[in-house]
Amino acid sequence: xxxxxxxxxxxxxxxxxxxxxxxxxxxxxxxxxxFIPNRLxxxxxxxxxxxxxxxxxxxxxxxxxxLGERLPNPDLIxxxxxxxxxxxxxxxxxxxxxxxxxxxxxxxxxxxxxGLNESMREILNYIDAADCGIRSIRDGxxxxxxxxxxxxxxxxxxxxxxxxxxxxxxxxxxxxxxxTRKIEDARFVPMPPGHDLNIAVQHLIDWWNSRTxxxxxxxxxxxxxxxxxxxxxxxDGNGRIGRLLILLQMMSRGLLHQPLLSxxxxxxxxxxEYQDALxxxxxxxxxxxxxxxxxxxVEESSEDALMRTSRLLFVREQYRKLITDHAYGNTVMxxxxxxxxxxxxxxxxxxxxxxxxxxxxxxxxxxxxxxxxIENMGMNTLRQMC
Ligand SMILES: Nc1ncnc2c1ncn2[C@@H]1O[C@H](COP(=O)(O)OP(=O)(O)OP(=O)(O)O)[C@@H](O)[C@H]1O
Numbered sequence: 001x002x003x004x005x006x007x008x009x010x011x012x013x014x015x016x017x018x019x020x021x022x023x024x025x026x027x028x029x030x031x032x033x034x035f036i037p038n039r040l041x042x043x044x045x046x047x048x049x050x051x052x053x054x055x056x057x058x059x060x061x062x063x064x065x066x067l068g069e070r071l072p073n074p075d076l077i078x079x080x081x082x083x084x085x086x087x088x089x090x091x092x093x094x095x096x097x098x099x100x101x102x103x104x105x106x107x108x109x110x111x112x113x114x115g116l117n118e119s120m121r122e123i124l125n126y127i128d129a130a131d132c133g134i135r136s137i138r139d140g141x142x143x144x145x146x147x148x149x150x151x152x153x154x155x156x157x158x159x160x161x162x163x164x165x166x167x168x169x170x171x172x173x174x175x176x177x178x179x180t181r182k183i184e185d186a187r188f189v190p191m192p193p194g195h196d197l198n199i200a201v202q203h204l205i206d207w208w209n210s211r212t213x214x215x216x217x218x219x220x221x222x223x224x225x226x227x228x229x230x231x232x233x234x235x236d237g238n239g240r241i242g243r244l245l246i247l248l249q250m251m252s253r254g255l256l257h258q259p260l261l262s263x264x265x266x267x268x269x270x271x272x273e274y275q276d277a278l279x280x281x282x283x284x285x286x287x288x289x290x291x292x293x294x295x296x297x298v299e300e301s302s303e304d305a306l307m308r309t310s311r312l313l314f315v316r317e318q319y320r321k322l323i324t325d326h327a328y329g330n331t332v333m334x335x336x337x338x339x340x341x342x343x344x345x346x347x348x349x350x351x352x353x354x355x356x357x358x359x360x361x362x363x364x365x366x367x368x369x370x371x372x373x374i375e376n377m378g379m380n381t382l383r384q385m386c
Contacts, residue, residue: 017192034173037227037230037231043216058217061250081259091264095119125156129155132154133247143249148205169198169234170234174232190230230282243267246263246298262301277294331354332363334364335350346381350365350382
């Protein structure tokens with residue numbers, strides 16, 4: 001990491017690290033600065049433009065929350081939204097599966113994924129971690145180190161990163177973005193592991209839990225996200241856990257009651273600006289650019305979630321009306337409603353969710369197909385058509 005781009009307004013200090021790493025050519029020695037951020041304390045000075053973005057983001061989340069309160073079946077509607085988040089937060093870190101494949105994957109949190117490929121396992125692990133986080137917040141559990149460690153452990157479960165450091169604050173050095181594999185060329189080198197890192201992470205969590213002013217929650221989340229990523233507490237999964245925490249923080253501060261927000265797709269589209277903005281805080285204390293970007297991301301993601309959720313509600317109403325107009329019975333209605341949260345369903349899944357005879361289910365599917373609400377894709381899979 002270059003040290004000359006850190007100015008005297010950087011909110012931290014540089015410490016030189018030296019060591020050796022194993023390359024394919026043998027042990028190579030390195031010497032590089034690492035960045036130790038100051039503890040978060042007061043709010044940074046922000047421009048009027050950024051304060052406006054903070055307000056707009058808060059209002060967009062409030063609108064989404066209001067819609068969430070009116071949802072007839074929030075758990076069903078949240079399912080495709082969480083899968084989309086799982087797909088894009090993983091894509092941001094280079095783990096890619098098509099969204100359709102993720103939506104079609106027959107999976108419920110906690111079930112065995114060992115037969116699946118590594119990238120699908122990672123994506124489904126995110127669903128497990130998100131599910132665990134959401135349940136914890138709903139049970140009134142505060143955001144603590146132990147909760148965050150539990151989420152990271154779920155995220156890396158049964159993947160290449162499932163090692164003795166899974167679920168632990170790291171005890172080894174990490175380097176962000178060193179594509180040439182030369183440590184000196186890493187874009188950012190977080191602080192070394194050990195006592196100081198553990199204390200810094202604890203301080204960050206205490207800082208978060210001491211913030212209670214609702215009007216400042218957006219700013220708190222932006223600052224928290226920067227500090228979390230800059231500390232990089234884990235050996236893997238820092239980006240994904242950091243972005244999951246944004247949702248959990250909104251829920252725990254009462255800004256959002258239903259987990260309808262997916263921020264990663266927006267950050268994925270702005271990947272290099274996102275990393276530059278985080279880096280800009282470290283190198284020159286440019287909080288304004290970072291907070292502005294964070295709030296734009298939250299605002300646009302909330303607007304997008306509002307649009308997607310409203311569309312799902314509209315589709316649900318269309319299904320309901322058509323099925324009612326044709327005087328079809330409960331099984332058709334129940335089956336049709338299931339497709340709202342499951343754009344793809346296999347016959348086996350349907351049999352698991354709807355406890356009716358195979359003939360009744362077959363008839364219900366035929367009726368939904370005749371109404372052109374679903375389509376048979378072959379291989380026992382049906383797809384929502386609206
Ligand atoms: N300059 C930077 N300062 C602080 N954080 C950064 C910086 N650049 C990127 N990040 C954060 O680090 C994340 C990527 O980190 P890294 O490539 O080490 O992945 P990771 O820790 O393995 O976790 P994940 O795979 O979930 O990101 C980014 O998503 C971003 O949140």
